[in-house]
Amino acid sequence: LKRDYGVDAEKIREYFPLDHVVKTTLEIYQELLGLTFAELPVGSYWSWHKDVRCFDVKDTASGDRIGHFYLDLHPREGKYGHAAIFHLVKHNTDQGAVDCMLCNLPPPGADGKPSLLRHSNVVTFFHEFGHIMHGLCSEGIGNSTRLAKCPRDFVEAPSQMLENWTWENEVLQRLSKHHETGDSLPDEMLQSMLRAKHVNVAIGSLRQIYLSRLDLTIHGTDPPKDAAGLQDLVDGLVPRSVSLPTHLATICFVPLDIS
Secondary structure, three states: HHHHHHHHHHHOOOOOHHHHHHHHHHHHHHHHHOEEEEEOOOOOOOOOOOOEEEEEEOOOOOOOOOEEEEOOOOOOOOOOOOEEEEEOOOOOOOOOEEEEEEEEOOOOOOOOOEOOOOOHHHHHHHHHHHHHHHHHHOHHHHHHHHOOHHHOOHOOOHHHHHHHHHOOHHHHHHHOOOOOOOOOOHHHHHHHHOOOOOOOHHHHHHHHHHHHHHHHHOOOOOOOOOOOHHHHHHHHHHHHHHOOOHHHHHHHHHOOOOO
């Protein structure tokens, strides 16, 4: 990417200090959805780790409480290793929903240096926080909420739409702030990122085709009869679905070991 498109990921990181990205993302969602977030003082809420933050969410116009959300941002031993959302409490007659966002973003350095994010981390944070908003803003009670009734293959759609803002110049001017100079992301950097945005997207699409064919076969009319048959299916679908050199196919399509 650096050679062919001029994308210098390390230079770009300097414009995305974690604290600024989190603060600004929350500000953007509050403006967009007409909400007010208030961070609760440490010690005033139940938590599973000292670094976990908790926010109260209210409708700005009415002042009604909608719910709460937790942010658990940094990696630690034993923690879930991916970015994900967990709906801890569904909307009910006594209180609003409580949702949790787990990430594994780099913490600030012991020497006081700020945590700097890759743009892909910024996209992920914006995307996952969209799921938080989807959960909190869904109308209804318990399993009758619009979130609970949301078709499984649609559940990613709101966040996938929302994350596109992280490629818009107006939003990036707000989300970015050089950790030393305070400058926003230069336009030439943004343009290089846009030129490279769809590089290797097809590989990701091929992986989804592979997983879809695997799923359709397993749940189809003639599924594998035993573990050996399943392993043969897994091994056989990769080369038939992916026209890549073997070493690239192995990297992008990690073989599954059924044994």
